[in-house]
Amino acid sequence: MIKRELRQKIGLILENDYKMDIGTADKILEMFFSQDYMPRWYFYSNSPNTIARHIFLYTQLLNANSRYLEDVDDNGKTITYFVNVGRDTPGRLERLIEENLDMNIGSFDAEYTRSGISIVSITKRGRSDFKVPEELWLSIKDMLKSGEKLSKDRGFKYGLDFLNSIQLDYLTEEVTAHSPGVRLFRHMNYYEMARASDSLVVYKDFAAKKIGDKKEDEDEKRLALIIKNPVDTWVITMLKEIEKFDISMNRVYYDLIDGDESVGILSIYMDPLSDIEELTKSINSVEVSTKNDGDNRTEFKERIDTIIRALTTLDSKEQDFKNAVESLALLCKDNSDINKDGEYNNFYLNSVSDFFKAAQFLGVSENMEILSLLLGYETLDEFFVSCRQDDKTKNKPGFRAKHNSARGPSKGGLRIDSIVRYDEVAALSFMMTWKCARSKILFGGGKGGLKLNPRDFSENKMDFFDTLSNFGRSIFAVTGPTKDVPAGDVGCGAKEIGHLFEGFKSALRDLSLLAYGVKKGVALIGNNLISVEEARRILYENFDIDYLDRDVLKELSTTEKYLNLVTAAQITGKPKMGIEARTGATGRGLCYSILQTVTNLYLDGKWEASTALTPKEIELLCLLQSINENKLIESDPKPLISTDQWSILETEIYPKLFRGKRVIVQGSGKVGSSIMSELNKYGVNLVGVADAGGAILGDNLDLSEILKEVSGSNRSIIECKNGVKKQILGPREGSVILTEVCDILIPAALENAITQNNAYNIKALVVACGSNGPCTSKAEEILNSKNITVIYDFLANGAGVTASYFEWLRNLNDRFKYEAEAIKKVEYSLDIMDKYIMPEFSERIKRILIEEEGAWTTREWNLLLRDIIFSEINEDYTFSANNGVSMKTAGFVNSSLRVLTATIIKMDSAQRDVIWKNIPNKSKKLLRSYFDHPETELFSDNMDEIKKELFS
Known part of the structure; x- marks a missing residue:
């Protein structure tokens, strides 16, 4: 049936x-x-x-x-090869496994079909559950009950651990096999044997070979190789050994059982006449490496991964989601309790712990309906990215997470590094939601990564180009200007973005040819087959292209200029078709945040100026302090700060506030170098700098020498001499400078730089977080209790994504203008951009977009960036003071309410009514001003009715 x-x-x-x-x-x-x-x-x-x-x-x-063709399944976890040979040989399978060694393999099957084509399916660990036909569930439950009975009858010590550890796909395969339960019971026995042994277990027996319901005359020989806590390469070691004996394998299966300790089971089926005695002796003599306890994935890491997967709203069952949130809340409570020693030092957990502080303030920390809207992920995509390295083809793991796109397309960088992790990408996409919402730019939260070391390609630039182009093609179908807009991040600068751009372009060209009807059937993009219907959907949903418009499709298929224009808005930070204001934006924005924070502290009597300010100068600072979103909306298109006023601030007032103030910076990379340069013009005293080489301490450290050293072959400040009184070798040792006396401390390098261990010893007046997650959740609590003003990460370093938003607007405008004038032959109207432009600056932004990119537009983009950040700082500083919470909690409250507003507006009336009844009155009162914000008009044409429905 x-x-x-x-x-x-x-x-x-x-x-x-x-x-x-x-x-x-x-x-x-x-x-x-x-x-x-x-x-x-x-x-x-x-x-x-x-x-x-x-x-x-x-x-x-x-x-x-x-040789073969390959396909990746819908959830990006299994890659299937159709191999053009009759039977798998050890060497061929070995090469396929080696190609995917970086994918964290959890299982594979290698079989041949009746037609002689071999099928090899390789699955990553942590495969998401899939839908199981209802009639199979009873069979699965019965089989597990039988397994429990067998374990008890045989006195197995680890039987229940085995049964609780096997994946759903394993169980589904087992109940649909010719002999249901046989493999399960056999593997339970293998698992027991491996757990009791500290070495490789080799087990020989025979397997009945069946065709349909009939048993063939001869049984196959089965060789089971079983090992506890295997290293990733152990299967390749075994296959190499088999290859020496020229034995053909009929079929091969591998399963990694992740119980309290992992057990790898490699089952090899051979012809009955195969002589495996010598092979067995040889395998027994091979020394196989295993992981010690310190190498195993910790229970905590697995717990976090499980929670994140359960929070993917498209796939998660309601009860699983609820269990995940409850588990997460308990971890966060423990993670934030400064009365307890020890920290998890996990970026995701620290981020969510800080989110829960805002949720508690709003009274929704136990409201599952609201938490599902704010904590849940929309998608967590995984990819197999093909790369050529050392004359070998390898698949590298790639990720793209979308947390929330209620306010606009997802936005977030792509990390290219050998330590890119699933949970890290998920955490960063979570934080991007709040970073974009806090800046009020019309983006949601996304993030991606490729587990790859760029330095491995130093000798072969072409292979690196091809690999990144493949990465672009792999993530193409889940990104797009109106759906998800990547950018650069760690290991992914303008050059790498240019490589990705070429991958996007080639994929879009194929897609347009398919939709236009020039290419028939399907397009192979990355490792995915894209059908005609899928191509049309992607063009419409991800690119806002009408696939029924033959003129547009023809232009896209035949004209590179238009292809470039459409692709341009798909990724930001480009070496071409970008904007100059994007360069150095993160450091520039960090400087703006420090300037306005110090302005507020000075006016509150918490910062002493180096030189006395005049009443008129103080009056100008008071004008800065009054900037907020309402003032910005009222003033558009006229800036609140005139050109003359800004000049006075830059040349006279800020030097009086900052001259001689002691600054310590951790990190000499792009952000660290940029913020040192930005503050230097106000006469600060740079007294300490740390990076991967160590740290230097002194007085009036020489910025020009520092910049020269970090851009040279050393790439470190450790050899600097001018003004240096103390040199500290080593990155860990250099972190001690964080506790030196200073006025402004800027951690701009590492996560978890300030922890429970050193937070009590921080002696700065202001901590400005240039990197992501430099303060743990407990550290934030401690610094707040010490009345140290912390400019939190997703505000302090948010200028990069804001400038990316400006670049995205420029690219969209250029594309739409071309479509109007070159394709449709009509006069272009900027009004088409209204749905993409943040309304606080609608006319101001349009004035910039009218002009070609140049010195004037760069200056205007930067001033716009300044006003956005000044507004954020003032709003959080005031909310913090009025409500007795940290600025970070204030920022989370603001961004959470902004996202929640957009989410509620986009619901149907019945769903909105259910959610609204669950929101506390305190939060409803706060939400009113967000519903009155003009950006809500972009989410619904019926805002008057919605507000009447909710607030009357």
């Missing part, structure tokens, strides 16, 4: 999406679904869309010249 329904669904997909004629589709499906043509479990472990893609690959694209 299931197969018949599945066959019908796949047939429709082949006909409608892949444009395969009915006769061809029927012939293929009859073959594909015939008895034992494919393993029975295959049809239960793959979605109809995945099977349809496989069929198309296998029957339409695989040819005599192909």
Whole structure:
């Protein structure tokens, strides 16, 4: 019954999406679904869309010249190879495993079909659950009960741990096998053997080989290799050993069981006449490395990963989501309690812990409906990115997380580093939501990464270019100017963005050719087959392109200028088609945040000026202090600060406030170097700098020498001499400068730089967080209790994404202008940009967009950036003082209410009514001003009715 329904669904997909004629589709499906043509479990472990893609690959694209074709499943966790040989040899499988070694392999299956094509499916660890037909659930539960009984009857010590650790896909495969439960019980025995042993276990037996319901005359020989806590390369070591004996393998299976200790089970099936005695002796003599306890994934790390996956709102079950939030809340409570020693030092947990402080203030920290809207992820995409390295093809793990896009397309950088992690990308996308909301730019939160060391490609620039272009193609389908806009981040500068841009361009060209009808059937983009219907959906949803407009599709398919213009808004920070104001924006914005914080402290009597200010100068500072979003809305398009006033501030007032003030900076990279340069013009006294080489302490350290050293071969300040009184070697040792006496401390390098251990010893008046997460949640509490003003990370370093927003606006405007004038032959109107422009600066931004990029527009973008940051600082500083909370809590309150407002507006009336009833009155009162903000008009054409519905 299931197969018949599945066959019908796949047939429709082949006909409608892949444009395969009915006769061809029927012939293929009859073959594909015939008895034992494919393993029975295959049809239960793959979605109809995945099977349809496989069929198309296998029957339409695989040819005599192909070594293999590959496909990635819908959730990006399994890569399937169709190998053009009859049987897997150890060498061929070994190469495929080696290609995917960086993918953190959890299991693989290698089988051959009746037609002689081999299928190899490799799955990453932590595979998300998939939908299981209801009728299979009872079989799975019965099988697990039988497993519990078997474990008890045989006196297994680790049986329950095994049963609790196996993945859902394993269970589904098992209950749909020819002999349900046999593998499960066999593996339970293997698991018990491995847990009791500190070395490789080799187990030989025979396996009945079945075709349909009939048993063949001869059994296969089965060799099971089992090991506790295996290193990633152990399977390759075993396959290399088998290869020496020239033994063909009929099929091979690998499962990594992640219990209290992980156990790897490699099962190899060979012809009954294969002589494996010498092979067994040889394998027993091989020394196989295992992980010690310190190398294993900790329980805490797995717990965080599990929580994050459960918070993906598209995939998570309601109860799983609730359990995850409750578990997270308990961890956050422990993580924030300064009365307890010890910290988790996990960026995600610190971020959510600080979020919960704001949720408690708003009275929604236990409100599951509200928390689901603010904590849940929209998508967490994973990719296999093909790269050529050391003359070998390898797949590297790539990620793209979208946390919340209620206020606009997701926005966030791409990290390229060997330590990129799933939980780190998720944490950064979470923080990008609040960073964008706090700046009021019309973006949501996203982040991505590629686990790759750029330094490995220093000798081969072409391979690096190809790898990053492949990364661009891999994430192409889930990004786009109106859906998700990446940028650069750690390891991804303008050059790397240029490489990614070329990948985006080639993918968009293929997509347009497919939608236009020049390319037939499908397009292969990255490792994914894109059907005609999928191409049209991506063009419409991700690029705002009408796929029915033949003129637009023709231009996109044939004109590189237009292709560049459409692609340009898909990524920011580009070496070409960017804006000059994006360069150095993070450091410039950090400086603005320090200037305005010190202004507020001075006017409150908490900062002593180096030189007395005149009454007129103080009056000008009071004008700065009055800047907030309401004033900005009222003043548009006229800036609140005139050119003459800004000149006086820059040349006279700020030097009086900052001259001689002691500054310590941790980090000499882009942000650290930039902020040192920005503050230097006001006469600050740089007394300490630290980086990866160590630290220097002194008096009036020489900025020009510092910049020269960090840009030279040393890339460190450690060899600086001028003004240096003390030199400290080593990054860990150099961190002691954080506790030196200073006026302004700027951690602009590492996460968890200020912790419970050193926060009590911080002696600065202002801590300005240039990096992401430099203060742990406990450190934030301690610094606040010491009345140290902390300019928190997603405000202090938020200028980079704000400048990226400006670049995005420029790119969209240039594209729309071309479409109007060159394609549609009509006069261009800037009004088309209204739905993308933040309304506080609508006319001001339009005045900039009218002009070509140059010195004037760069200056205007920077002044706009300044006013946004001054407004943020003033609003948080005032809210903090009035409500007795830290500035970071104030920032989370502001950004959470802004996101919540947009989310509620976009709901249907019934859903909105349910959510509104669960919001405390305190929060409802605060929400009123957010609903009155003009940006809400961008989310609904019916705002008057919605406000009447909620507030009357």
